[in-house]
Amino acid sequence: MDTSAYLTAVAEQTSTLADWVHGRDAAAPVPTCPEWTLADLVDHVGAVQRMVTMLVGEQMTEPSKAFAGYVPGPTDSGQWRAWLSDCAAEARQAFTTVADDTPVWDPSGAAAGVPFWSRRLLGEVCVHRADAAVALGMQYELAPELAVAAIEDWLDTMTSRGYWENREGFADAMRGDGQTLHFHATDAPGEWVARREPDMVVLERTHTKAxxxxxxxxxxxxxxxSRRRPLDxxxxxxxxxDRALLDHWIGHMDWIAG
Known part of the structure; x- marks a missing residue:
């Protein structure tokens, strides 16, 4: 997928999420994010999209202004559909003003910039739509090619140098001496092998023994x-x-706590 395709998918996924949450109980708990209410979930999705809009649209090479620009979402759930739709539309528009090689800050440490954020927005909304599905009792469906893109985002970000260096707990838990985990999507092209090394997790797109x-x-x-559904x-x-190796990996795939 290219940047344009990612942003089209972001708009579509956000639209579905917006329809689900519109007018719902803002205080409803989100079981897959135990400290969040539905209002927190909606606020987070929209806030991230608006932060990325600033980063990309203003071509920021330092993120403090975007972080400081947080504006909470509406407290009235009757306004959520329009607000989320606007957030996605603004993000999509911002990406039309840049090229893939336009310098934009990103946390990966790889200077991936514009392509990083286009994929990050897709992974973000796909996973948080799963949170909303659990909270609201909705059926979660996602096209295989979009799920592969979201997996790529999750694994690539979690194994990035930037994540390793800024999440001490994650780095300590993931240090290894060559242990390998192979993730294989069977309904769309997508295979990843993660290898735990003493100073990083190496991610390869390949088919091999693990x-x-x-x-x-x-x-x-x-x-x-993404810890939205128990393995069992x-x-x-x-x-x-080695099921224990997989359980250890999943147990530390915590985006917030690290």
Whole structure:
């Protein structure tokens, strides 16, 4: 997928989320984000999109202004649909003003800039739409190719040099001596091998033997590795090899706490 395709998908996924949450109970708990209410979830999705709009639209190479520019979302859930739709539209417009190689800050440490943020927005809304589905009792469906893109975002960001250097707890937990985990989407092209080294996690897009292999439909694979569905509840996934290694990995895939 290219930047334009990512942003089209972001708009579509945000529209679905906006329809789901519109007019709902703002105080409803979000079980997959235990400290959040539905209002917190909506606020987070829109705030991230607006932060990225600033970063990209103003071509920022330093993020403090975008971080400081946070404006909370509406408290009235009857305004959520329009607000979320506007957030996604503004983000999409911002990306039309830049090229993929336009210098824009990103936290990966790889100077990935514009492509990083286009994919990050897609991964963000796909995962948080899963949170909303659990909170509201909705059925979660995601096209395999979009789920693969969201998995790529999740794994690539979590194994980035920037994440390693800024999440001490994650780095300590993920240090290893060559242990390998193979994630394999079976309904769309997508395979990743993560290798735990003493000073980083190496991510490769390949098919090879590994200490543990987890395979199955991309959407379910995404839900499990993002900790939105317990592995034991993911009936369509197959695990071969060292289950304890996989459990350890999933147990530390906490985007917030690290």
């Amino acid at each position: 200490d543990v292999v987890v395979s199955g439909p991309a959407a379910e694979l995404l839900l499990v590795i 509840a993911a009936s369509t996934l197959e695990v071969q090899g």
